[in-house]
Amino acid sequence: MATLYHGKMAAIYDAMYQTFVDYDEEYEFYNSFIQEHNCKSILEIGSGTGNLAKRFKEHHQDYTGLDYSESMIAIARERNNNVTFIQGDMRDFNLEKQVDAIIITGRSTSYLTTNEDINETLASLFNNISDEGIIAFDFIDANRFIPYINKNQKIIHQAQHEGINYTRESHWETTTADNFMVDWTAKYYTNLNGKKDLIADDFSTVRVFTLNEIQLFLYINNFEIIKTVDRKTYAYDTYVIVAQKKKS
Ligand SMILES: C[S@@+](CC[C@H](N)C(=O)[O-])C[C@H]1O[C@@H](n2cnc3c(N)ncnc32)[C@H](O)[C@@H]1O
Incomplete structure (x- = not known):
């Protein structure tokens, strides 16, 4: 993983990305899916330095953050009292209770470099999301x-x-x-x-991924795509996918 997320570099990341990314807009964007599907509990994976967490907390939503990097979590905790942040790996995590929405923001999917990483992540999402819940994530368009x-x-x-x-x-x-x-x-x-x-x-x-690859990974892992958004972010062209567990 990028050394940028460790030690003092996490603070440099935080300083720079706050001007790169419009986190108010980012919050509105992901929250629109959450509201559309009436999701009450939210897990953000790759919660980083807690910039979205701050917005979810300000809106009194039931939010939990999960990130691999202790240094990123330390900054996120400093920014957000009384918010739960879990140190964990998106490829293998188990929440005590399933949530209604899982979002993976800021192109954190770029760190899933092998097909195994992606399948393991989607399996973890499947196990931790409620039946009517949604997952939403972005990826860089190859x-x-x-x-x-x-x-x-x-x-x-x-x-x-x-x-x-x-x-x-x-x-x-x-x-x-x-x-x-x-x-x-x-x-x-x-x-x-x-x-x-x-x-x-x-x-x-x-x-980086092609849209077809992601569609196929979701299909194999029993997710149904309900929305695909073509979205430019500060430096990259991305797609955002919203999906649900396949109805049996
Ligand atoms: C580009 S940053 C995005 C952070 C935040 N979402 C934002 O937009 O500012 C990617 C984040 O993903 C986290 N990350 C990378 N691989 C991970 C994994 N396997 N499980 C959980 N978090 C991971 C990194 O520690 C980092 O905080």
């Missing part, structure tokens, strides 16, 4: 992402948080040995008085 990174060798994102200017320079290499994977090198800088200082250097391998 068909648009791969041509984009082939055209753009260096992709720069800038952010400002609490008076500090940040730059991220990303470079992606496509590897198709197993699936559609990308090796992502990212360098993070602060820019102060015209001086650029490297503060973090991150490397991770992530997976």
Whole structure:
């Protein structure tokens, strides 16, 4: 997994993503599915530094966060008193009680790099969601992402948080040995008085998906798609899928 989610880098992630991502809009977007299906209890997987948790809490919803990284959870807890965050792996978790909605946000599905990872995750979702409940998750669209990174060798994102200017320079290499994977090198800088200082250097391998692949994974794992949304986010073209357990 990306080193970005560990130790002091989790705080850098938090600072940068707060300007990349409009979390109010992100909350409204996922909450619309939750309301549409009258879901009372919500699990967010890849809850990160708790930016969506904050919105769910402000709206007095029954929300739990789950994330792999202790450092991300530590920041999420600091931001949100009285919210439950579980350290866990989306590929293998068991809640005490099934929930009505499970959301996987912020392209956290990119870390499911093998087919086994995806099948295990969908099996865990199946076991932890109620019969009428919904799952909703996004993924990076391989068909648009791969041509984009082939055209753009260096992709720069800038952010400002609490008076500090940040730059991220990303470079992606496509590897198709197993699936559609990308090796992502990212360098993070602060820019102060015209001086650029490297503060973090991150490397991770992530997976991008075609829509057909995801449709088939859901079919095999007994989910029925009820909505597919073509959605641009701050840097990527994604699809968002809303699905339910197949009715027997
Ligand atoms: C790109 S961040 C998104 C965080 C948050 N949803 C947001 O939008 O700011 C991906 C998150 O997924 C978490 N993650 C990665 N693999 C995971 C796994 N197998 N199980 C649970 N969480 C995982 C990381 O620790 C990280 O917090």
